[in-house]
Amino acid sequence: MGVLCNVVDKKSYIVVQFVNKGHKGGATMKVLNFGSLNLDYTYSVEHIVREGETISSNGMAMNLGGKGFNQSVAMSRAGIPVYHAGLVGEEGLVFFDACETYGIKTDYIKTVTGRCGHTIIQVDSSGQNCIVLFGGANQKNSKEYVDEVLSHFEAGDIIVLQNEINELPYIIDRAFSIGMTIVLNPSPLDDKIDECDLGKVSVFILNETEGEQLTGENTPSGIIQSMQANYSNAKIVLTLGKSGSIYHHGDEELYQPAFEVKAVDTTAAGDTFTGFFIAGLLKKMPMRDVLLMATKASALAVQKNGAAQSVPFMSEVELFEG
Ligand code: RIB
Numbered sequence: 001m002g003v004l005c006n007v008v009d010k011k012s013y014i015v016v017q018f019v020n021k022g023h024k025g026g027a028t029m030k031v032l033n034f035g036s037l038n039l040d041y042t043y044s045v046e047h048i049v050r051e052g053e054t055i056s057s058n059g060m061a062m063n064l065g066g067k068g069f070n071q072s073v074a075m076s077r078a079g080i081p082v083y084h085a086g087l088v089g090e091e092g093l094v095f096f097d098a099c100e101t102y103g104i105k106t107d108y109i110k111t112v113t114g115r116c117g118h119t120i121i122q123v124d125s126s127g128q129n130c131i132v133l134f135g136g137a138n139q140k141n142s143k144e145y146v147d148e149v150l151s152h153f154e155a156g157d158i159i160v161l162q163n164e165i166n167e168l169p170y171i172i173d174r175a176f177s178i179g180m181t182i183v184l185n186p187s188p189l190d191d192k193i194d195e196c197d198l199g200k201v202s203v204f205i206l207n208e209t210e211g212e213q214l215t216g217e218n219t220p221s222g223i224i225q226s227m228q229a230n231y232s233n234a235k236i237v238l239t240l241g242k243s244g245s246i247y248h249h250g251d252e253e254l255y256q257p258a259f260e261v262k263a264v265d266t267t268a269a270g271d272t273f274t275g276f277f278i279a280g281l282l283k284k285m286p287m288r289d290v291l292l293m294a295t296k297a298s299a300l301a302v303q304k305n306g307a308a309q310s311v312p313f314m315s316e317v318e319l320f321e322g
Contacts, residue, residue, distance in 0.1 A: 030157045031075065034085045034149065034171055035068015036138040036164035037095050039118040040307050048122050048130050064098050065307030066117060067162040067187055070268040073308040074275020076103045080282055084109055085149045086165065087137040089116035108149045112140050127263030127302060141167040146174060155179025160278060162187055169195045176200040185274050189213045198231060205237040205274045224248050239273060247291055256291035259322040263302040265310065272301040272311050296320045
């Protein structure tokens with residue numbers, strides 16, 4: 001692990017004081033996840049198809065996913081009540097039923113004309129995947145819709161965002177002006193992120209590839225240093241796949257190794273980590289326990305097929321010993 005970065009493990013438990021800019025007094029803060037909802041068409045293949053190649057798949061399934069939806073499922077399963085906002089197309093009614101099953105509030109999910117966001121996912125025999133994304137309804141957000149959703153939230157509430165929907169810069173600006181705390185998983189990272197005012201983000205959760213794209217640095221320590229220099233007040237979580245994850249905020253830096261498990265499908269493992277991490281943060285758990293819980297949850301997720309359906313229950317996470 002030490003080859004990857006210089007990590008200071010303070011071993012002491014520090015209770016997270018979540019930045020609460022609000023005026024909520026004793027009132028309960030609300031959590032809004034404004035994010036994508038995708039129908040995932042997943043094909044099992046021996047290997048990921050190469051350029052010019054045609055291969056047969058060993059099986060196919062239609063699963064419910066989208067980074068936004070998966071993260072809402074993870075937060076909900078980790079015990080955090082969550083409102084999901086986002087758009088589905090004409091074939092997206094299935095998401096309303098699923099939200100009910102997963103305990104996600106659907107007040108702000110809207111149906112629009114046209115197709116749902118969807119993906120074509122190949123999962124190879126070692127559980128690794130590649131994804132082609134079609135934005136569909138996820139790219140039809142309007143400023144009016146954003147304003148309508150955000151009018152139900154106030155200072156001190158939390159907003160969780162990814163980069164699979166349009167109007168992300170506007171959502172960040174509006175949420176910040178309300179005084180909401182912004183948690184951003186800038187995934188999948190593309191040029192659109194450059195339009196966002198990332199100085200308004202309180203918590204970043206990103207992987208090594210995204211970290212490199214965002215900072216130009218190609219080592220974990222370089223990425224962390226650059227993120228810290230640019231966003232000095234933000235909490236930063238850098239996930240490193242099989243090499244674990246790093247948490248950094250101010251003078252505190254923690255490293256959490258990953259668990260060695262046999263992966264059957266890595267889809268939504270990152271979303272599971274993100275959802276459980278946010279849940280631990282909001283519950284004000286000691287940061288070392290937050291990282292451990294999120295790591296256990298994602299280790300369980302890779303052992304199941306599919307996206308949202310692979311997110312474990314809290315009871316499974318509590319029993320998991322690696
Ligand atoms: O992170 C996994 C998710 O990415 C999948 O569910 C797919 O919909 C894509 O958005």
